[in-house]
Amino acid sequence: MAMIALKCPDITVTVVDMNVARIAAWNSGQLPIFEPGLDEVVQQARGRNLFFSTDVAGQIKKSDIIFVAVNTPTKTYGVGAGRAADLRYIESVARTIAEHADSAKIIVEKSTIPVKTADAIKTILASNSRGVKFQVLSNPEFLAEGTAVKDLTNPDRVLIGGERTPEGEQAMATLVGVYARWVQRDRIITTNLWSSELSKLVANAFLAQRISSINSISALCEATGADVDEVANAIGKDSRIGAKFLKSSVGFGGSCFQKDILNLTYLCESFGLPEVAAYWTSVVGINDWQKRRFAGQIVKALFNTVAEKKIAVLGFAFKKDTNDTRESAAINVCRDLLSEHAKVCVYDPKVPADEIIADTLGKGAQNPRLTVAKDAYEACAGAHAIAIVTEWDEFKTLDYAKIFAGMPKPAFLFDGRNIVDLAALRQIGFQATGIGKG
Numbered sequence: 001m002a003m004i005a006l007k008c009p010d011i012t013v014t015v016v017d018m019n020v021a022r023i024a025a026w027n028s029g030q031l032p033i034f035e036p037g038l039d040e041v042v043q044q045a046r047g048r049n050l051f052f053s054t055d056v057a058g059q060i061k062k063s064d065i066i067f068v069a070v071n072t073p074t075k076t077y078g079v080g081a082g083r084a085a086d087l088r089y090i091e092s093v094a095r096t097i098a099e100h101a102d103s104a105k106i107i108v109e110k111s112t113i114p115v116k117t118a119d120a121i122k123t124i125l126a127s128n129s130r131g132v133k134f135q136v137l138s139n140p141e142f143l144a145e146g147t148a149v150k151d152l153t154n155p156d157r158v159l160i161g162g163e164r165t166p167e168g169e170q171a172m173a174t175l176v177g178v179y180a181r182w183v184q185r186d187r188i189i190t191t192n193l194w195s196s197e198l199s200k201l202v203a204n205a206f207l208a209q210r211i212s213s214i215n216s217i218s219a220l221c222e223a224t225g226a227d228v229d230e231v232a233n234a235i236g237k238d239s240r241i242g243a244k245f246l247k248s249s250v251g252f253g254g255s256c257f258q259k260d261i262l263n264l265t266y267l268c269e270s271f272g273l274p275e276v277a278a279y280w281t282s283v284v285g286i287n288d289w290q291k292r293r294f295a296g297q298i299v300k301a302l303f304n305t306v307a308e309k310k311i312a313v314l315g316f317a318f319k320k321d322t323n324d325t326r327e328s329a330a331i332n333v334c335r336d337l338l339s340e341h342a343k344v345c346v347y348d349p350k351v352p353a354d355e356i357i358a359d360t361l362g363k364g365a366q367n368p369r370l371t372v373a374k375d376a377y378e379a380c381a382g383a384h385a386i387a388i389v390t391e392w393d394e395f396k397t398l399d400y401a402k403i404f405a406g407m408p409k410p411a412f413l414f415d416g417r418n419i420v421d422l423a424a425l426r427q428i429g430f431q432a433t434g435i436g437k438g
C-alpha cells in the first residue's frame with residue numbers, strides 16, 4: 001500500500017488495522033517491521049496521501065477500492081486443523097464491509113487464500129449489503145520479505161483475477177490502471193478469479209519445491225563427496241532449470257511457504273485428489289527432515305552429546321534482512337539442541353531477545369539454558385560449536401581467528417547457509433562443515 005501511495009500521489013491510501021499498537025507504530029518513527037528501503041517509502045508518502053488509521057468502518061465508507069490483506073493462518077482447530085487456511089479474518093472483514101459500505105466498491109483479495117474464497121466473499125457481501133454493488137478481484141502478492149521494496153518497484157508480474165463479465169472486466173481495468181502507473185503493461189496479467197487465486201498457492205509451492213529438491217540432494221552430496229553449490233551451479237546453468245532458488249539451507253522458513261503448501265494439499269484432498277496432495281506434502285516433509293538433520297549433525301559431531309555444552313546460534317530470523325521469525329528454522333534447531341540439554345546462546349542483529357525466547361520456548365516460558373547475546377562474539381565466546389542459521393552478511397566477515405581463540409577445542413562450526421569459507425576456517429583450526437559439502 002505504501003508503494004501504491006508512493007507511485008500514485010493522486011490516490012489516497014489509508015491502511016486500517018484493528019491492532020492499535022501496530023497502527024501507532026506505523027505512524028511513529030519506528031515502523032513495526034524491518035524491511036530495507038521501506039522507511040524511505042513511508043516517509044515520502046505518509047501524511048501526503050498515505051495514512052494509517054484504526055477507523056475501519058469510516059474508511060470503508062470513504063473508499064472506492066478496498067484491499068483485504070488480513071492474516072490467513074493455518075487452522076489450529078476443528079476440521080482441517082494443521083492444514084486448511086483459517087478464513088475467519090477474511091469472513092469478518094467481508095461482514096464489516098457489507099455492514100458499513102453505502103456505495104459501490106471494488107474488493108481486492110490481497111491475502112493468500114484457498115481457491116474459491118472469492119465466492120464466499122461475494123455471497124457474504126450480497127446477503128448483507130442492502131443492495132450495494134461489489135466486484136471482487138483477486139490480486140495476490142508475490143513480494144518476498146527482505147527485498148519487498150525492490151520486488152514491488154520492479155515486479156516480475158502483477159496478477160489480477162476477476163469475473164469475465166462487463167462489470168468484472170471494468171473492475172480489473174481500474175486496478176490495472178493503478179499498477180500501470182509504474183509497472184510495464186505486459187507484466188500485468190489478468191485472468192479469471194480461480195486462476196489468480198490458485199496461481200499464488202502454486203507459485204509458492206513451486207518455489208518451496210525447488211528448495212526441498214536441492215536440500216534432498218544436499219544429503220546425497222554429503223554421502224558421496226559432491227558439493228551441493230557446485231551441483232546447483234551446474235544444473236542452474238540449464239536455462240530450463242534456471243539458477244535462482246537453488247540455495248541449499250538448513251530449511252525454508254517464513255510465514256508463507258509451509259502454510260500455503262498445507263493449504264494447497266488440503267484443497268487437493270477436498271477436491272478428491274489425494275495423490276496430488278501427497279506429492280506436495282512431501283515438500284514440507286523434506287523441509288522438516290532437513291531442519292532436524294542439521295541439529296542432529298551437530299549432536300553427532302560433538303561426540304553424541306551436547307549436554308551442558310554451549311552452542312552459539314548465529315541468526316534467528318527466517319532469512320536475512322528481515323526481523324520476521326515466523327516458522328524460522330532457527331526455532332527448530334534451538335528446540336532440538338535444548339532437548340539435548342545444550343546451552344544455546346543466540347545472536348540475531350534484528351530480532352529482540354524476548355522474541356527469540358518466546359518463539360523458542362512459548363510465551364512467558366523460561367529456560368536458563370537459552371540465552372541471547374548482544375553480538376556474535378559474545379555468543380561464540382566459550383562455545384563448543386557455532387551454528388550459522390540465518391545468512392546475515394555480517395556473519396561472512398567476523399574475525400573467526402579471534403572467535404576460535406576463545407572456544408574450547410576441538411572447535412566446531414556448522415554453516416547452515418553455506419556463506420563462510422570452510423577452507424579458510426579449517427586453516428584457522430575449526431572443524432568446519434556446511435550443508436551438502438561432502
Ligand SMILES: NC(=O)c1ccc[n+]([C@@H]2O[C@H](COP(=O)([O-])OP(=O)(O)OC[C@H]3O[C@@H](n4cnc5c(N)ncnc54)[C@H](O)[C@@H]3O)[C@@H](O)[C@H]2O)c1
Pocket residue numbers: 016017018019022056069070071072089092093110111112113141142143144145255256
Ligand atoms: N508477509 C508476506 O511477506 C506476505 C507476502 C505475500 C502474501 N502474504 C499474505 O498476506 C496476508 C497477510 O500477511 P501478513 O504477513 O501481513 O500477516 P500479519 O498477521 O502480519 O498481518 C495481518 C493484519 O491483519 C489485521 N487484521 C486481522 N483481522 C482484521 C480485521 N477484521 N480488521 C482489520 N484488521 C484485521 C491484524 O491485526 C494484523 O495486523 C496473508 O494472507 C499472507 O499469506 C504475506
Ligand SMILES: O=c1ccn([C@@H]2O[C@H](COP(=O)(O)OP(=O)(O)O[C@H]3O[C@H](CO)[C@@H](O)[C@H](O)[C@H]3O)[C@@H](O)[C@H]2O)c(=O)[nH]1
Pocket residue numbers: 112141142143144145146204207211244245246247248249250251252253254255256257318319320
Ligand atoms: O534458494 C533458497 C531460497 C530461499 N530459501 C529460504 O526459503 C525461505 C523463504 O524465502 P523467500 O521466498 O525469499 O521469502 P518469503 O518472504 O517467504 O517469500 C515467499 O513467500 C511470499 C509470501 O507468500 C511470496 O510472496 C514470495 O514470492 C515467496 O518468495 C527462507 O527461509 C529462505 O532462507 C532457501 O533456503 N534457499
